[in-house]
Amino acid sequence: MKLRQFLAAFAIVGALATVGTALPGVTPTAEAAPGGYWGAISWNYEGRTSYAVNYGSERAALHAAKRRCGSRCGWFTFYRSCGAVAYKFGAYRTRVGTARGYPTRASAQRAAKRKAGPGSHVRGWACTSR
Template sequence: MKMHRFVASLGIAATIATAGTMIPAATPTAEAAGTYWGAISYNYNGRTAYAVNYRTQNGAVRAAKSRCGSRCGYITFRNSCGAAAYKFTGNRTRVGTARGYPTRAAAQRAAKRQAGAGSHIRAWACTSGR
């Protein structure tokens, strides 16, 4: 009888030990892989600036705007690329922006499409982790 209880307890211990190893490991989060923010700041006179690989969106915006000026607008992007295109015609400036694209070329095409035919890229940037 004692031997039966001993064998039964070994079986339970083995089951618990085996079940414990079957629990899946925690999946890595986006933070562990790296979240990188970028920003492009621009104004209608053609001035631009960019900042990439910041831990926070606000950090990227502050850095880009400090280089461009307080009157500059901005776009932000996370783990991707962004671009700003300009089209100057007489006394009018048209700005096209793009953000969240996987490549520099894709962001530039989208910004130029938004600014219109004859526009040109004034700024582009890509973060790490894309």
């Protein structure tokens, strides 16, 4: 988890250097419920993301991710797999790409970036235990 926190902080510093503004939200550490394989990621158009992994039910994972992100967040769930969210911030519009159900972190990140468009950056990802 320390490595994930370090990588999340590193990604945010890189995004700040690229975008040049202070973006809200840091991907928090999820508190997992033992024995589950459900995960969820919540996101909003300002770049805030949150995740929850290894919950016993889809509803529990979704509730945990939404609670951390806020009421104005979109969301998606996944089971025994990985998900990711990528953003492309423009002058007038933010494009968001989401990916769920991928076998690896890298494949989920590639899919999210492909959906968000060229020049996008991954802002959040999570994988459940298998």
